[in-house]
Amino acid sequence: MVEERKDHLWKIAQEAEERIDDLTKTGASPLGLDVGTAKVVVSRRKGKEIESGTELNAFIPVPYSKFTETILGQNDIAYYRDGEELVIYGSATERFANMFNAECRRPMADGLLNPREKRAMPVLEAILTNMVPKPRTAGETLAFSVPAAIPGREAALTYHEATLRGFFQSQGYKPVAINEGLAVIFSELEDHNFTGIGISCGGGMCNVTLAFLSIPSILLGIGKGGDYIDSAVGAVVNEHATRVKSMKEEGVDLSRQPKDKFERALRIYYEELIETLVEGLTKQLSSADKLPRTDRPIPIVLSGGTSKPRGFKDIFEKALRTRTLPIQIAEVRMAKDPLTATARGALIAAMYEK
Amino acid sequence: MEPLARSAVGVSGGPRDRGDEFVVALEAVSRGIRDPVAKLKYIRGSLNRYRTLNRCVRAIPLRGFRRQVYRWLSLEGLGPLLVSDPFGAAPPVELRTRASRYASRAALASFTLLAAAGATLAAWHLSRPAPMVKAAAPAALPAAVETLPTLPAALAPAAVWLVEKGEGSEQYSNGLRIDLSHAVDGEPRRYHVFAEHGGLLPELHDQPVGLLFHTSESDIWPLEASFNEPLRDSSQRLLRYLQRNRTYHYLVDRFGRVFRVVNEDSKANHAGHAVWANDGRVYLSLNNAFLGVSFESRWEGGKALPITQAQLAAGRNLTEYLRQRYDISASMCLAHGLASVNPRKHLIGHHMDWSRGFPWAAFGLPDQYQTVAPAVALFGFGYDEDFLKVLAEPWEGVRGGERELAGEAVRRGVTVDQVRRDRQGLYDLWIAAQANAEKGVDRALTNQGPVRPAGNVG
Numbered sequence: 001m002v003e004e005r006k007d008h009l010w011k012i013a014q015e016a017e018e019r020i021d022d023l024t025k026t027g028a029s030p031l032g033l034d035v036g037t038a039k040v041v042v043s044r045r046k047g048k049e050i051e052s053g054t055e056l057n058a059f060i061p062v063p064y065s066k067f068t069e070t071i072l073g074q075n076d077i078a079y080y081r082d083g084e085e086l087v088i089y090g091s092a093t094e095r096f097a098n099m100f101n102a103e104c105r106r107p108m109a110d111g112l113l114n115p116r117e118k119r120a121m122p123v124l125e126a127i128l129t130n131m132v133p134k135p136r137t138a139g140e141t142l143a144f145s146v147p148a149a150i151p152g153r154e155a156a157l158t159y160h161e162a163t164l165r166g167f168f169q170s171q172g173y174k175p176v177a178i179n180e181g182l183a184v185i186f187s188e189l190e191d192h193n194f195t196g197i198g199i200s201c202g203g204g205m206c207n208v209t210l211a212f213l214s215i216p217s218i219l220l221g222i223g224k225g226g227d228y229i230d231s232a233v234g235a236v237v238n239e240h241a242t243r244v245k246s247m248k249e250e251g252v253d254l255s256r257q258p259k260d261k262f263e264r265a266l267r268i269y270y271e272e273l274i275e276t277l278v279e280g281l282t283k284q285l286s287s288a289d290k291l292p293r294t295d296r297p298i299p300i301v302l303s304g305g306t307s308k309p310r311g312f313k314d315i316f317e318k319a320l321r322t323r324t325l326p327i328q329i330a331e332v333r334m335a336k337d338p339l340t341a342t343a344r345g346a347l348i349a350a351m352y353e354k
Numbered sequence: 355m356e357p358l359a360r361s362a363v364g365v366s367g368g369p370r371d372r373g374d375e376f377v378v379a380l381e382a383v384s385r386g387i388r389d390p391v392a393k394l395k396y397i398r399g400s401l402n403r404y405r406t407l408n409r410c411v412r413a414i415p416l417r418g419f420r421r422q423v424y425r426w427l428s429l430e431g432l433g434p435l436l437v438s439d440p441f442g443a444a445p446p447v448e449l450r451t452r453a454s455r456y457a458s459r460a461a462l463a464s465f466t467l468l469a470a471a472g473a474t475l476a477a478w479h480l481s482r483p484a485p486m487v488k489a490a491a492p493a494a495l496p497a498a499v500e501t502l503p504t505l506p507a508a509l510a511p512a513a514v515w516l517v518e519k520g521e522g523s524e525q526y527s528n529g530l531r532i533d534l535s536h537a538v539d540g541e542p543r544r545y546h547v548f549a550e551h552g553g554l555l556p557e558l559h560d561q562p563v564g565l566l567f568h569t570s571e572s573d574i575w576p577l578e579a580s581f582n583e584p585l586r587d588s589s590q591r592l593l594r595y596l597q598r599n600r601t602y603h604y605l606v607d608r609f610g611r612v613f614r615v616v617n618e619d620s621k622a623n624h625a626g627h628a629v630w631a632n633d634g635r636v637y638l639s640l641n642n643a644f645l646g647v648s649f650e651s652r653w654e655g656g657k658a659l660p661i662t663q664a665q666l667a668a669g670r671n672l673t674e675y676l677r678q679r680y681d682i683s684a685s686m687c688l689a690h691g692l693a694s695v696n697p698r699k700h701l702i703g704h705h706m707d708w709s710r711g712f713p714w715a716a717f718g719l720p721d722q723y724q725t726v727a728p729a730v731a732l733f734g735f736g737y738d739e740d741f742l743k744v745l746a747e748p749w750e751g752v753r754g755g756e757r758e759l760a761g762e763a764v765r766r767g768v769t770v771d772q773v774r775r776d777r778q779g780l781y782d783l784w785i786a787a788q789a790n791a792e793k794g795v796d797r798a799l800t801n802q803g804p805v806r807p808a809g810n811v812g
Contacts, residue, residue, distance in 0.1 A: 146443045161443060179442025190390040193381050193397065209442060213380065213397050216442035292377075349441060351391045352398070 032347025038203025181209025183345030255311030540620030610664025730755025
């Protein structure tokens with residue numbers, strides 16, 4: 001039989017898989033970590049696949065009693081004891097918060113360690129320790145996401161980054177910090193040679209990065225995210241933000257007309273968030289004095305839990321069409337998996353740094 | 355899709371400067387790298403070199419001259435790509451302060467302009483992304499190979515013979531060393547030949563009669579020590595792939611190592627539908643009749659990326675050995691792009707590797723670009739716009755074939771299109787006859803009985 005095999009050579013599909021095999025054989029295990037306000041996501045290679053795990057970045061303290069501790073232990077609920085309190089953290093937190101009709105507490109706020117929360121670092125360390133195993137060999141690379149600085153909060157970002165870096169170093173890793181939006185570009189825009197705009201809409205804030213050939217040109221932090229929507233909607237409908245978040249996560253459809261007050265409020269605050277985001281992007285691009293020259297329209301990728309509702313992309317595109325940007329936008333697309341895009345991008349950064 | 359936001363300022367207007375060319379070239383290469391980590395390494399590696407250059411220029415003490423050098427090297431255009439913080443997160447401690455920069459400038463003030471210019475020139479030379487991504491020249495190209503210095507006259511063996519055979523290699527008298535670590539058997543070689551004026555000939559052949567030169571179409575990394583690991587690894591991965599698919603008989607890697615992939619008595623899947631003719635004999639589908647020799651390189655932008663000196667020397671020795679061993683005439687050594695066809699559309703240039711720029715003279719071979727293209731002259735094959743987009747102008751042998759078709763049209767008093775249709779019909783008949791003959795061979799091999807080739811098809 002006559003066969004034409006050359007087409008398959010360019011480029012060898014197995015190459016990446018074999019390199020991963022090599023990683024596996026040598027025991028190397030770089031990690032990518034998205035340390036977000038609402039969730040922490042870790043990505044790592046498992047064989048030839050990427051596996052991701054997610055944990056809620058929240059906690060709730062309950063009074064200590066032997067009985068409560070036993071119940072928590074029996075149900076595999078993550079907690080630690082702090083004096084006369086048991087601090088429940090991670091995924092079980094929301095369940096307990098709803099059970100006690102209380103608010104979840106967050107180690108982080110607005111993308112950074114929460115300066116008003118005294119338990120911020122102990123809880124975050126507990127969550128990270130659960131998610132990130134000790135490295136097999138000292139000095140294994142771990143890339144973790146950091147947000148872009150919000151004007152006036154640069155010092156807080158430096159503290160946040162240095163604190164996390166120190167923690168990962170103490171665990172035996174070689175930590176590398178990567179901007180959240182850039183991580184999205186790494187995971188989603190390989191087909192555009194890492195050129196485009198990566199947007200991560202998280203719980204505490206939205207991060208926007210414009211990169212050319214993988215090099216970040218514009219970094220923008222918007223201090224609004226899913227938490228803002230939760231608390232704003234909660235105030236209108238008289239519900240705890242945690243409860244609003246739970247209802248929101250049951251499924252929001254922004255593409256259809258709102259049916260009730262709750263949906264109307266959600267729609268209003270989502271639109272406001274997107275307007276703020278697009279306006280911020282427009283201003284930042286328009287005021288940038290040095291943008292790399294490019295002939296081609298560039299893509300925008302949306303990621304993060306806050307961008308997940310159906311219709312989010314359409315509202316974003318609508319907002320974009322009303323503005324004039326100094327660069328042409330080819331398309332707006334959703335990340336393949338909006339919840340893990342940042343962590344997967346961080347994993348690429350870790351493998352690059354290795 | 356309609357662009358979502360209009361461009362307010364012309365971001366790409368004006369002529370391209372060298373910074374733009376660098377970026378275009380970098381993008382062209384990286385577009386072919388599929389693995390995100392490998393792609394990131396390549397892009398960042400190339401940009402790092404410009405970053406180093408940028409630092410050199412910033413150290414030039416004289417402001418006016420520094421500005422001139424910046425302009426000359428087009429660093430301004432690349433400025434946004436030369437950030438010190440490539441992950442968008444501030445490094446823990448910023449070592450490079452403005453004060454130290456001034457201090458370094460002051461320290462360097464004693465350098466003369468000439469020295470600075472010399473250093474800059476050298477730096478610019480170093481900064482180019484890779485030798486293979488220069489802008490493509492549209493017309494006649496030099497042979498795509500690095501220039502070899504003329505060697506002093508030295509003794510050459512009268513013949514090529516096997517000097518020594520070890521467990522994993524063969525050493526030949528002309529210096530050729532063949533690595534056997536990846537050698538595998540393929541299907542046995544069996545093929546028929548057509549007589550130009552007679553059709554399918556009954557004899558069944560099992561010896562190769564020609565050499566077909568290919569490019570591997572794989573990742574090509576800059577030939578520098580800092581890229582040693584990807585250079586080595588990509589060759590190994592390529593070899594494993596070729597071995598699995600029985601793709602070529604030989605691969606010459608970028609360090610000039612010659613690997614036997616498919617044993618010479620087997621066919622390899624290197625030529626697919628390809629047509630060649632010589633001395634009144636016509637060969638269709640050259641997997642069987644020709645040995646495939648591939649150079650680890652890539653056909654891109656209308657030419658092959660340059661092969662290395664080591665590849666040239668090794669390829670020359672390999673060609674000499676194969677030609678001698680199988681008594682292959684020079685006119686039967688050709689490039690894949692010259693023979694590859696799309697049989698369904700009756701088009702040449704299905705694959706185009708080496709359809710320009712093969713260093714024939716350095717291999718002691720005639721310039722096959724001048725040889726009349728058999729697919730055109732005998733079978734009326736044409737080419738389409740995609741072909742012209744890549745090559746701009748077909749090689750001379752295609753024009754020769756077209757002249758023959760036109761001459762026949764005049765002699766027969768018909769249009770050239772009519773001649774083409776007739777000849778394409780002949781090709782279809784011959785291909786069908788060959789397929790029937792191959793089935794006969796397959797049956798015979800299965801039954802271990804005598805081979806009865808199909809009859810002639812005129």
